Amino acid sequence: MKPKTLYEKLIDSHTIRHLDDEGNVLLYIDRTILNEYTSPQAFTGLRQASRQVWSPKAALLNVDHVNPTRPLRNAEMTDAGGQLQVNYFRENSRDFNIELFDVTDKRQGIEHVVFHEQGMCLPGMVIAAGDSHTTTYGAFGAFGFGIGTSEIEHLLATQTLVYKKLKTMRANLTGTLGHGVTAKDVIIAFIAKISASGATGYAIEFTGEVVDALNMEGRMTICNMAVEAGARGAFMAPDAKVYDYIRSGVKTPKGALWDQAMLAWQQLYSDSDAVFDAEITLDCTSLTPMVTWGISPDQAVMINDKTPNLEATKDEAAYRDIQKALEYMGLESNTKITDIKISHAFIGSCTNARIEDLRSAATILQGHKIANHVKAMVVPGSTQVREQAEREGIAQIFIEAGFEWRQSGCSMCLAMNEDVLEAGDRCASSTNRNFIGRQGAGARTHLMSPEMVAAAAIKGYLTDVREFM
Numbered sequence: 001m002k003p004k005t006l007y008e009k010l011i012d013s014h015t016i017r018h019l020d021d022e023g024n025v026l027l028y029i030d031r032t033i034l035n036e037y038t039s040p041q042a043f044t045g046l047r048q049a050s051r052q053v054w055s056p057k058a059a060l061l062n063v064d065h066v067n068p069t070r071p072l073r074n075a076e077m078t079d080a081g082g083q084l085q086v087n088y089f090r091e092n093s094r095d096f097n098i099e100l101f102d103v104t105d106k107r108q109g110i111e112h113v114v115f116h117e118q119g120m121c122l123p124g125m126v127i128a129a130g131d132s133h134t135t136t137y138g139a140f141g142a143f144g145f146g147i148g149t150s151e152i153e154h155l156l157a158t159q160t161l162v163y164k165k166l167k168t169m170r171a172n173l174t175g176t177l178g179h180g181v182t183a184k185d186v187i188i189a190f191i192a193k194i195s196a197s198g199a200t201g202y203a204i205e206f207t208g209e210v211v212d213a214l215n216m217e218g219r220m221t222i223c224n225m226a227v228e229a230g231a232r233g234a235f236m237a238p239d240a241k242v243y244d245y246i247r248s249g250v251k252t253p254k255g256a257l258w259d260q261a262m263l264a265w266q267q268l269y270s271d272s273d274a275v276f277d278a279e280i281t282l283d284c285t286s287l288t289p290m291v292t293w294g295i296s297p298d299q300a301v302m303i304n305d306k307t308p309n310l311e312a313t314k315d316e317a318a319y320r321d322i323q324k325a326l327e328y329m330g331l332e333s334n335t336k337i338t339d340i341k342i343s344h345a346f347i348g349s350c351t352n353a354r355i356e357d358l359r360s361a362a363t364i365l366q367g368h369k370i371a372n373h374v375k376a377m378v379v380p381g382s383t384q385v386r387e388q389a390e391r392e393g394i395a396q397i398f399i400e401a402g403f404e405w406r407q408s409g410c411s412m413c414l415a416m417n418e419d420v421l422e423a424g425d426r427c428a429s430s431t432n433r434n435f436i437g438r439q440g441a442g443a444r445t446h447l448m449s450p451e452m453v454a455a456a457a458i459k460g461y462l463t464d465v466r467e468f469m
């Protein structure tokens with residue numbers, strides 16, 4: 001038999017029918033999760049055509065993008081647009097019989113945290129959802145990818161999508177991570193290496209000692225942000241860490257079903273002689289903590305480095321890109337990164353707001369206060385993460401250090417609720433996108449690990465977290 005990559009195994013096992021000579025197939029989708037922001041038109045489409053949802057149990061509705069995260073919240077939104085979206089979401093849950101995690105539900109959170117928390121993400125599954133960071137599920141040996149609104153409608157009506165296979169890339173992450181270097185630093189370094197479009201058209205399988213050694217949270221961080229390199233899918237072959245992690249999920253199969261599933265899951269790896277369309281190796285041993293200085297996730301450097309030297313940049317296009325980024329970011333060329341003063345610190349998002357992320361950031365903050373000029377907040381990835389952090393005493397560490405302790409949601413990752421920065425604000429952020437205006441019009445975002453955000457909050461400047469270890 002022809003050797004296959006893990007990606008090919010997943011796609012082949014979900015292919016219902018080959019549709020044409022261009023490589024389009026009809027793909028079976030196991031599950032989806034929907035948010036209030038990208039789903040409304042899909043439901044409207046279904047209503048107009050008098051269609052039902054084919055498999056309501058394969059879907060989950062969860063409010064995250066527009067809801068407030070203030071510590072005491074109720075079921076109401078703070079702005080009329082958000083209220084409309086959430087009202088319609090509730091109506092869709094009722095009319096189409098799909099389970100909803102509403103704002104005040106104990107299971108609510110950011111969709112890509114909630115979904116696996118519930119045990120809905122299992123190895124070998126194909127998961128499509130109206131959000132680009134659906135790639136997160138690759139950490140479980142599932143295939144997750146983002147889709148547009150009309151595709152959501154097609155998926156809800158038929159449980160299938162028309163799909164064209166991607167090219168495959170193997171990213172071998174070798175070596176061992178140094179002190180203070182995290183999964184976030186690895187993926188930022190990876191994106192900086194191959195560029196924000198370097199994996200366009202590819203599904204990436206991450207392999208190597210670094211992946212093996214990471215915990216599930218770290219693996220999710222990498223798969224989550226793979227989309228910032230342009231990848232429309234990311235994978236890691238499942239191992240014992242995955243099985244331990246999912247075992248207790250409410251919706252995880254139990255008993256004989258679990259044993260049966262395990263037999264299937266153990267086949268989920270790329271055959272040793274499988275051929276990838278591209279191979280790339282990143283030796284992670286020499287990595288240090290990373291930060292972005294610009295307006296694209298690949299505009300990143302090591303913390304003890306400087307902003308790019310414009311004078312030394314000969315390529316015209318590169319010159320213009322750097323100039324534009326420096327200008328928006330209010331930075332000079334060739335500036336030491338650690339001389340950059342911040343006004344805000346944000347720990348949150350589906351990249352870095354799981355319990356392990358909060359634990360690690362709290363370790364840095366313990367016994368410290370944040371700088372007087374910094375405003376800082378933590379928005380836990382889910383209400384469950386929030387409660388666990390409270391039980392473990394982590395919330396208290398954040399609060400004593402001067403962070404605001406918030407409710408869960410996307411919040412300042414994309415500033416669609418009331419958590420918005422003002423023009424000129426500069427934020428050390430554990431999020432995934434530093435695009436122009438992402439955290440508010442004219443606001444400036446530096447991406448980094450949650451530990452690095454904690455260190456920056458204490459110092460008031462971008463800082464090497466290893467000083468606090």
Ligand SMILES: CC(C)[C@H](C(=O)O)[C@@H](O)C(=O)O
Nearest residue numbers: 037038130131132133146414
């Ligand atoms: C709102 C949604 C379309 C978007 C995405 O797909 O990623 C958002 O979650 C983001 O992170 O920018």
Ligand code: SF4
Nearest residue numbers: 110349350410413414
């Ligand atoms: S936390 Fe950020 S990246 Fe994740 S789904 Fe929400 S807006 Fe998108």
